[in-house]
Amino acid sequence: MMSAKGKLYGLGVGPGDPELMTVKAVRLLQQSPIVAYLAARGKKGNALTIIESYLKPDQVTLPLIYPVTTEKLPAHLNYETLVADFYDQSAAEVAAHLDAGRDVAVICEGDPFFYGSFMYLHDRLAGSYETVVVPGVCSVLGAAAVLGAPLVYRNQSLSIISGVLPEEELKRRLADSDAAAIMKLGSNFPKVRKVVNELGLGDRALYVERATMKNERVLPLAEVDPASAPYFSIVLVPGRKWQS
Template structure:
């Protein structure tokens, strides 16, 4: 029986191509098939990051989302349609693995931290040899660019989603020494209000497209915008100094 291919979940970092790991670069240079998620009609952030890093004979497999931010997660269509999309994507990737071909799936940031790759991993990792290549996360790339120490000593860091209800956000923020709020772009007004209630708005830094040429960093309290791009987050560094 022929050997099935290996599935690679490859973290390519937060945006700056130089922040991709040597291991990721090595695997991508050799991968016969490179799959990546993208919005229909767009190149996709992960694919943009690896421009020039793929082997000259690599076959590219686009996995176009049925929608991105067009409908909210709360819409009754969202979960079933996304599940069908990931089932179909896993079937396409699985067919190549079954034929004995290795497939590298790109993922911006880290594959297992809010990454779309994980939904293929859920469906395929139990059936095929799989290797996950960790990547620099968006939050670590952004706090490096902001130059703000996030945690000291025994501080607790809380990672939150901007899609949470305002009351829950405010409660979690009030109890955390430091926080990162992901998925901030469409939720800035709510995030600002939650931080104000938690008494931490003055510490918050808004970052969009961190580590890229389009990067923008600004104190959230000074940001007039009510919406930002999908690739944005809010940093809430610790106030404490231990030494």
């Protein structure tokens, strides 16, 4: 008799502080025999660092190691193909446990469906396995809390903008926004700061890196060293204050 398939859990574990995990995420994490996490080669990854204190001795961790992250690739290698193949292989590894009747919790920093790596596994597996997604506190909200910056007042709209965008597109989208969170900085930081200043938003823009993590750092935008801005940093441009 074949065993029933396991359940797939996509757990948002928050932006960095383990106490920002939801009660539901902790419960489902601790009851899952297999805990899968994504990380760069040679690193634990932020998601695993967040949840380590909640793990039980009998749980098995399943590392899914990216073949490439932000480094420049040789001309003969295609980033999109490499990453697609990686997610195909990772989905197959997770599916092997699910087919054997073991539940798998895939942990995801922030929220699983907000720039979360889990979404690519969800695309490949959710049609074949019972899947539960638990939302998490995303980095934008963690950053706003750390900075003490209300994001949007009354009828204002918030734009989430990728710093990877070309300069003119980034400028257009930011100019059209009441408030904005600019993510995916790293090597894109000089371009982002240039656009912010050209739009006259330097006095409103706020910068934080690794918000809510132990190595969190808040700096004035003008004082950030472009060479040191990590990928996990955010520039917030809060909506203009409304006097109630």
